[in-house]
Amino acid sequence: MTSAAPPLPERRSFLHGVSVVLYRYPFLSIIALLLPILLWIGVIYLGSLTAMLAQGFFYLDGFTGRIVREFTLRTYQELLLQQNIDIFLRTILMAASVTLTCALLAFPLAYFMARFASGRTKALLYLGVMLPLWSSYLVRIYAWKLILAQEGIIGWLANALGLTGVLDAVLSIPGIGGPSLSFSIVGVYLVFVYIWLPYMILPINAALERVPKSVIEASGDLGARPGYTFRRIILPLAFPGVVAGSIFTFSLTLGDYIIPGVFGNSSYFIGQAVLVQQGTAGNIPLAAAMTVVPILVMGVYLLGARWLGAFDAL
Amino acid sequence: MRSDASFVNRAGIGLRAASTAVLIFLHFPILLIFLYAFNTEEAAYTFPPPGLTFDWFGVLLKRSDFWNALGLSLVVALVSTMIAVVLGTLAALAIYRSKFFGRDAISLMIILPIALPGIVTGIALRSALNISGLNFSFWTIVIGHATFCVVTVYNNVVARLRRTNYSQVEASMDLGASIWQTFRYVILPNIATALLAGGMLSFALSFDEVIVTTFTAGQQQTLPIWIFSQLQRPRDRPVTNVAALFVVATTLVPILLAYRFTRESGET
Numbered sequence: 001m002t003s004a005a006p007p008l009p010e011r012r013s014f015l016h017g018v019s020v021v022l023y024r025y026p027f028l029s030i031i032a033l034l035l036p037i038l039l040w041i042g043v044i045y046l047g048s049l050t051a052m053l054a055q056g057f058f059y060l061d062g063f064t065g066r067i068v069r070e071f072t073l074r075t076y077q078e079l080l081l082q083q084n085i086d087i088f089l090r091t092i093l094m095a096a097s098v099t100l101t102c103a104l105l106a107f108p109l110a111y112f113m114a115r116f117a118s119g120r121t122k123a124l125l126y127l128g129v130m131l132p133l134w135s136s137y138l139v140r141i142y143a144w145k146l147i148l149a150q151e152g153i154i155g156w157l158a159n160a161l162g163l164t165g166v167l168d169a170v171l172s173i174p175g176i177g178g179p180s181l182s183f184s185i186v187g188v189y190l191v192f193v194y195i196w197l198p199y200m201i202l203p204i205n206a207a208l209e210r211v212p213k214s215v216i217e218a219s220g221d222l223g224a225r226p227g228y229t230f231r232r233i234i235l236p237l238a239f240p241g242v243v244a245g246s247i248f249t250f251s252l253t254l255g256d257y258i259i260p261g262v263f264g265n266s267s268y269f270i271g272q273a274v275l276v277q278q279g280t281a282g283n284i285p286l287a288a289a290m291t292v293v294p295i296l297v298m299g300v301y302l303l304g305a306r307w308l309g310a311f312d313a314l
Numbered sequence: 315m316r317s318d319a320s321f322v323n324r325a326g327i328g329l330r331a332a333s334t335a336v337l338i339f340l341h342f343p344i345l346l347i348f349l350y351a352f353n354t355e356e357a358a359y360t361f362p363p364p365g366l367t368f369d370w371f372g373v374l375l376k377r378s379d380f381w382n383a384l385g386l387s388l389v390v391a392l393v394s395t396m397i398a399v400v401l402g403t404l405a406a407l408a409i410y411r412s413k414f415f416g417r418d419a420i421s422l423m424i425i426l427p428i429a430l431p432g433i434v435t436g437i438a439l440r441s442a443l444n445i446s447g448l449n450f451s452f453w454t455i456v457i458g459h460a461t462f463c464v465v466t467v468y469n470n471v472v473a474r475l476r477r478t479n480y481s482q483v484e485a486s487m488d489l490g491a492s493i494w495q496t497f498r499y500v501i502l503p504n505i506a507t508a509l510l511a512g513g514m515l516s517f518a519l520s521f522d523e524v525i526v527t528t529f530t531a532g533q534q535q536t537l538p539i540w541i542f543s544q545l546q547r548p549r550d551r552p553v554t555n556v557a558a559l560f561v562v563a564t565t566l567v568p569i570l571l572a573y574r575f576t577r578e579s580g581e582t
Contacts, residue, residue: 019493026412029493033408034420037401037464041423045461048442049434055441105339108332116325125337127573132340134518134569138541139558143343145545146350149359153346156361197340255431258524262545271433278437288441291434298430 056289060282067285075285079293084273088293091270094185095253098192099200099246105193106200106245111234113201114208129205133198141262144191148182148263155180178265187263195259196252200245207241208234240309247305254294270294344562351559356552370552380557383540390452390536391520394459398516399509401460402467407501410475427462432525435462440529450532458530459523463516470512471505478504514571521565537561 022029059075061068078084113125132140147153158167170186171177178184211234219229257271268276270293278287325333354365374380405424409417427435439458448454482504486496524538531539541561544554 015492015494016490019487019491019496022493023487030408030412033404037405037408037420037424040397040401041427041461041464044442044457045427045435045438046423048438051445052434052438052441105336108329109336112325112329112333116329127570128337128340130573131566131569132344134515134522135344135565136522136538136541136558136561138522138524138538138545139347139561140343142541142545142554142558143347146346146359146361147343151358151360153361194339194343197336201336251429251431255433256525257433258542271431274433274437278440284441287437291431291437294431295434 052288053292054288055285056292058285060285065282075289076292078286079289084290087268087270087273090267091254091294092297094189094192094269095250097189098196098253099249101189101193102197102200102249103204103242103246105197106204107238107242110201110204110208110241111238113205114211129198129201133202137195138258140195141191141259144187144194145182145262148180148187148190150180150182152182175267182263183265185264185267188260191259191263192253192256196249199248199252200242203244203248204238204241207238207244211237243305243308247301250301251294251298254297347555347558347562350555353552353555357548359551370556374553374556374560377553379535380540380553383535383537386452386534387521387537390455390459391517393456394463394520395513395516397456397460398463398467399513402464402512402516403471403505403509405464406468406471406475410472411480424465424468428465432523436526436529439526443530450530450534452534454530454532455527455534455536458526459520462523462526463520466515466519467509467512470508470515474505474508475501514569518565518569 022032055067056075057071057073058067058069059072060066079088109125109129113122113129117125149155155164155167158164167181171179171181171184173186176185176189178187181187181190215233215237216229219233220226224232255271257269257275260269260272264272270290274287274290277283277290350359350363351370352366352368353363354367354369355363402424405420409420435458439454439461443450443454478501482500483496486500487493491499522538524536524542527536527539528542535543541554541557544550544557547554
């Protein structure tokens with residue numbers, strides 16, 4: 001084989017030889033191309049993740065304040081303490097409410113974009129969703145500090161409309177109220193909904209874009225009223241998009257500690273609890289064990305989403 | 315019948331109103347940032363602002379901590395994006411045509427750093443850094459950022475490669491081009507705008523990241539960490555207002571550019 005090949009200029013021959021080998025054996029080229037990413041994410045990232053999860057099997061000695069590196073399940077048992085269960089339930093409930101609200105708010109806009117907007121309007125609407133999505137997360141949070149402050153625009157609006165009583169009533173609800181919207185669970189909820197909303201709009205819109213116009217027309221031709229077509233044809237076809245969007249809103253709410261930290265009261269969410277355990281409390285094993293909860297919840301959620309066909313809509 | 319058809323093809327008043335309301339909800343907080351940057355008030359967020367002034371822009375200009383944080387963020391985003399572009403492109407080239415065992419596992423592995431809550435990624439990297447005995451530095455920030463930036467480049471490039479005709483590559487190799495020449499003259503021109511779009515999204519992602527950075531930065535302040543620390547400094551509000559305006563205005567540029575590039579090629 002090699003003797004029959006025409007002689008190549010010396011300068012090129014090595015690279016050329018390598019090229020021929022790689023072209024003949026695609027498997028080798030795949031290995032070569034994948035090596036960097038396998039080293040980077042496979043070793044650095046998955047390695048870190050494994051190391052962290054392993055730490056959950058160590059424990060913090062309460063007397064000496066040192067981490068004992070022996071295999072034990074007692075750190076995981078601590079997750080079952082009532083105070084920790086409360087944190088998990090609070091966070092999951094918040095993630096569920098935020099997800100539901102985002103879906104309700106996102107659907108009309110996503111539907112309008114997919115069905116009724118075209119050309120320039122559509123492009124502008126996309127930009128209108130993308131801009132908040134990609135502009136600074138912290139600046140948008142800061143904007144809500146301006147809005148929710150006692151003397152801010154919501155208070156001013158409530159005053160102007162004579163709704164101060166309603167605002168005070170909301171704030172006096174035990175558990176979710178507080179001195180002002182910017183220090184209450186209601187505030188946390190509003191900011192979560194605002195920050196993650198674009199993540200819900202885009203997948204729902206993508207799913208709606210794929211509903212063939214002919215199917216909608218066929219439904220109308222067969223005598224269905226627009227409302228019936230919407231409920232029986234469009235909504236079921238768009239549902240995987242809603243599930244896909246909910247993966248983002250749910251997961252992002254589950255792990256965030258900044259928003260509850262900035263707007264919340266003294267009741268912790270998972271992210272804050274993990275932060276405190278690994279930081280000031282120095283209890284890295286418990287912090288590691290706690291991170292298993294969002295990972296597990298998301299695992300179950302993703303399995304459910306796959307069952308509902310959400311990954312085809314991404 | 316005619317009125318029936320037009321009813322289906324035109325949005326009802328309710329839908330229009332709801333869509334408009336959601337769009338306003340998405341944008342009025344950002345508009346408010348623009349207003350408050352000119353606020354004369356130092357200690358509160360009174361609406362409407364009692365007076366307007368340009369003074370705080372001058373104050374921000376003299377705040378070296380802000381400019382240092384901005385500089386660090388730009389360099390971190392640039393270096394992380396370069397790493398992400400290389401890693402993401404190589405992975406995309408390996409994955410897009412092959413159907414080997416473990417291909418899905420590799421896709422999942424690339425998405426994982428962004429799919430898992432940031433706090434998980436952050437604490438994992440921090441505990442690994444503690445174990446390895448590395449000191450926190452510029453490079454520990456970059457390691458974290460590059461890890462979750464790869465996915466933006468990878469997604470864009472894979473999507474483009476799937477729509478590129480592989481026969482071009484075969485033709486190039488048949489004509490005796492080396493792998494490098496094929497990449498440089500055949501593949502690269504095809505994926506150039508996808509790389510640019512992916513790179514810009516990666517840049518934006520890194521520039522804005524705060525959760526993972528909190529765990530992988532030592533004493534250094536990136537811009538988001540600086541803003542976060544400002545949130546806990548009520549006395550410094552006017553400066554934060556102006557800085558927020560500056561950040562919104564500057565992030566607008568790459569977003570609009572990335573949008574243009576992906577629009578032209580019809581990708582998301």
